[in-house]
Amino acid sequence: MIYTEKLPTAEQFYELFETTGWNKKYELTIEELYLALENSWYTISVFDNEQLVGFGRIICDGVVHALILDVIIHPERQGEGIGKNVMDKLVAKCKKHKIRDIQLFSAKDKAGFYEKLGFKNRAENAPGMEMEKF
Numbered sequence: 001m002i003y004t005e006k007l008p009t010a011e012q013f014y015e016l017f018e019t020t021g022w023n024k025k026y027e028l029t030i031e032e033l034y035l036a037l038e039n040s041w042y043t044i045s046v047f048d049n050e051q052l053v054g055f056g057r058i059i060c061d062g063v064v065h066a067l068i069l070d071v072i073i074h075p076e077r078q079g080e081g082i083g084k085n086v087m088d089k090l091v092a093k094c095k096k097h098k099i100r101d102i103q104l105f106s107a108k109d110k111a112g113f114y115e116k117l118g119f120k121n122r123a124e125n126a127p128g129m130e131m132e133k134f
């Protein structure tokens, strides 16, 4: 297994992204999705025999805030510790650059995965907020 900062191809990533079902909501084309990847501050791709089996990325201002996104492990390869390894590398990158805080959005039923890594819910009176229709 290889963990690399090298981007996968657009096709490889689209295929992995499609395993999540998230694109039902976003309706991203393969080109749009790849542009988003290319605009990331940092990416980690995990390959096993040329197959993309895991991924994670950070968007970041380089100094204060980082946002971890698209941590995806292929369904056939979940539960092998790959997700934890990807997260460790993303967090290590932030640590190296002395980023002051790391944000993320947990997908449904995945909060326990992030809690094990030390992430906590924000305080109830200071929640994360979002706007989807604007």
Ligand SMILES: CC(C)(COP(=O)(O)OP(=O)(O)OC[C@H]1O[C@@H](n2cnc3c(N)ncnc32)[C@H](O)[C@@H]1OP(=O)(O)O)[C@@H](O)C(=O)NCCC(=O)NCCS
Residues within 6 Å of the ligand: 020, 070, 071, 072, 073, 074, 077, 078, 079, 080, 081, 082, 083, 084, 085, 105, 106, 107, 109, 110, 111, 112, 113, 116
């Ligand atoms: C969530 C996901 C990234 C976890 O990756 P993974 O490679 O399967 O997880 P790991 O094998 O590295 O697990 C690390 C630890 O987290 C635990 N864990 C994994 N998924 C969990 C979950 N949903 N809830 C609670 N704990 C979880 C594991 O049991 C393991 O615990 P251990 O260290 O005590 O053995 C993976 O299931 C995935 O890609 N899911 C689909 C996409 C997705 O929802 N991504 C999250 C976006 S917010």
